Amino acid sequence: MDSLPQTSPKPTGKKLLDVVRDTIRRKHYSIRTEEAYVNWIRRFILFHGKRHPKDMGAAEVEAFLTHLATEGHVSASTQNQAFSALLFLYRKVLHRELDAPVHALRAKESRHIPAVLTREEVRQVIAQLSGVYQLQARLLYGSGLRLLECLRLRVKDIDFQRRAITVRDTKGNEDRITMLPDSVIEPLKEHLQRVRRLHEEDLAKGYGSVYLPDALDRKYPNASREWIWQYVFPSDRLSTDPRSGVVRRHHLDESGLQKAVRAAARAAGINKRVTCHTFRHSFATHLLENGYDIRTVQELLGHKNVKTTMIYTHVLQRGGLAVRSPLDC
Incomplete structure (x- = not known):
């Protein structure tokens, strides 16, 4: 998305999501993980009015994850994937830890019995x-x-x-x-x-x-x-x-x-x-x-x-x- 924030803390001339992709590929993550992580990071940025993640922290991550559980009604596994994507962004791309623990409202884990055929x-x-x-x-x-x-x-x-x-x-x-x-x-x-x-x-x-x-x-x-x-x-x-x-x-x-x-x-x-x-x-x-x-x-x-x-x-x-x-x- 062209209008999303550019660069990581070390200026590279690349847009942030391109830096994310490069980092994921250097670590040999699968194409599916790349697509999922980039999608969650994009949604996180748009949720907070296109602010750059380096100007945000645990409070913004917590608000986004809580929104996914209360308004998005996502599953626990989906919320966990979103959290993993944001942790990857901060730790591996921006090279910093979140400024506080994240206490988001957690999505409820499902307890479905699987369908089985005879x-x-x-x-x-x-x-x-x-x-x-x-x-x-x-x-x-x-x-x-x-x-x-x-x-x-x-x-x-x-x-x-x-x-x-x-x-x-x-x-x-x-x-x-x-x-x-x-x-x-x-x-x-x-x-x-x-x-x-x-x-x-x-x-x-x-x-x-x-x-x-x-x-x-x-x-x-x-x-x-x-x-x-x-x-x-x-x-x-x-x-x-x-x-x-x-x-x-x-x-x-x-x-x-x-x-x-x-x-x-x-x-x-x-x-x-x-x-x-x-x-x-x-x-x-x-x-x-x-x-x-x-x-x-x-x-x-x-x-x-x-x-x-x-x-x-x-x-x-x-x-x-x-x-x-x-x-x-």
């Missing part, structure tokens, strides 16, 4: 999908992957012999290993054969590189064109990287599978709100129903705290499976 409902939804979308849905359910974890899989992350998937760039920024379902192995191998042909065609045309984090790109300058680093689910078209300007093939956009899953649930007649994440919820719940212990499920899901995984025990305890209604006694 095994039969999972089969019905997946049966309505086809091609690459069906393969992705089978991985979401069969391996407990988040949507972006699935889309960001690279060829080297699939171990057919060990029947394992290494999940990288996770929500908690820690790698984990989960299972590769036997029933997915052959369809996935066939899919990768098609992907490899596509990659070879790209190489022949002078393309064929894939995004790598900056540290890896510098350490292994030729790795971006190697087969093992390619995305398992590449986009059907080349695109220009918004940061580097390099033309390359990114992974598929998440909106495609999201729309396909919603349509599949409607076609299957499922009277529940079904999203891609519902497969992950169902994965965890069905493992617990099969007698696997909570710690095993926690590890497969990549939860740092077992309390996060415990939500699925509440799913198990609700309804007629765990408690017999007095009407039926």
